[in-house]
Amino acid sequence: MIEITGALCLIVLGYIIGSIRIVEQGDQAIVQRLGQYKRILNPGLNFVIPLLDTVLVETIREQLLDIEPQRAFTKDNVPIEVDAIVSWQILDLRKAYYAVEDLEESLKQIVISTLRNEVGQLTLEESFSSASKINQALLRQLDKSTANWGVKVIRVEVQEFMISQALRDSLEKERAARSEKQAELTRTEGTVKSIQQLSAALEGQNADVLRYLVAKDYVDANRELGKSENSKIVFLDPRALNEAVTDLMGHTGVIDARNRGNIDGDIDT
Incomplete structure (x- = not known):
């Protein structure tokens, strides 16, 4: 017992x-x-x-979902890689367990799909400056998609946009070319201003001196331009150069007339 x-x-x-x-x-x-x-x-x-x-x-604690770099194409068809971190939390365990097969994997796939879609609506330049906009769009879409899953997406942060080294080098060359072009435009503006000043200073003197100075500056500028890796060969008709100089001088005709008057006066004397 x-x-x-x-x-x-x-x-x-x-x-x-x-x-x-x-x-x-x-x-x-x-x-x-x-x-x-x-x-x-x-x-x-x-x-x-x-x-x-x-x-x-x-x-039911807040959890982090780290999205590894994903390949996407911008609106201007530039391939980039972008990664993100999603913070989420289970609010209704019953829904989270029974409403979706694999909660974390499903959440990850929605993030990737939405991320690619948002990047595809922006140009490359806009993508680098619109991380906050992409974060908000991702958050809205995830809230909508997970409404019946019993979870809450708290925040989404796009961490980094990455481009290939070849594309990075190409963009650097393009940026350098734009800088060089701007410098050339600045030099050209300086040349025009110098011509106008010389035109005023040489009024009453032989205009051939001015033409010589302009032609010399033109040749020097083309020699410098030819040294650039991004330069192109351009041939300019000398007569067109002469006409351009005449337009810039403004008063060349007046100068020539005065010079001829002075010469005639010397002959009469």
């Missing part, structure tokens, strides 16, 4: 111990009885039916 009583006590003690489930703070648990959803266990001491109940513990 004592042996039977002891055995029963051990069975009861084992049953009690087996029925105890302690859920830690920050977690929740789903109880399934014979494969069917039964209830949610909150943090603390809980009791279940051994052998019949299955307990599935999940965190």
Whole structure:
């Protein structure tokens, strides 16, 4: 009799111990009885039916989903790689467990798809300056897509836009070419201003001197331009150069007339 009583006590003690489930703070648990959803266990001491109940513990803390660099194409068809970090949290464990097959993987695929779509609506230059806009668009889309999943996307942060080294070198060359072109335009503007000043200073003198100075500056400028890797060979008709100089001088005709008058006066004398 004592042996039977002891055995029963051990069975009861084992049953009690087996029925105890302690859920830690920050977690929740789903109880399934014979494969069917039964209830949610909150943090603390809980009791279940051994052998019949299955307990599935999940965190309800905020979680981070790190999206590895993804290849995307901008509106101007430039390939770039972009990565992001998504912060999310389970609000309804029952929905999160039963509404979607693989919650984290599904969330990841939506982020990647939305990220590529948003980048595709922007040019390369806009992409680098629109990270905040992309973050907001991702957050809106994820909230909409995960509304029935029992989760909340808290924030989305696009970390970095990356382009290939070949494209980076090409952009650097293009930027250098633009800088050089701007410098050439600045020099040209300086030349025009100098011509106007010389025209005023040489009024009443031989205009051939001015033409010589302009032609010399033209030749020097073309020699410098020819040294550039981005230069192109351009041939200019000397007569067109002469006409351009005449237009810039403005008063060349007047100067020539005065010079001819002075020469005639010397001959008469």
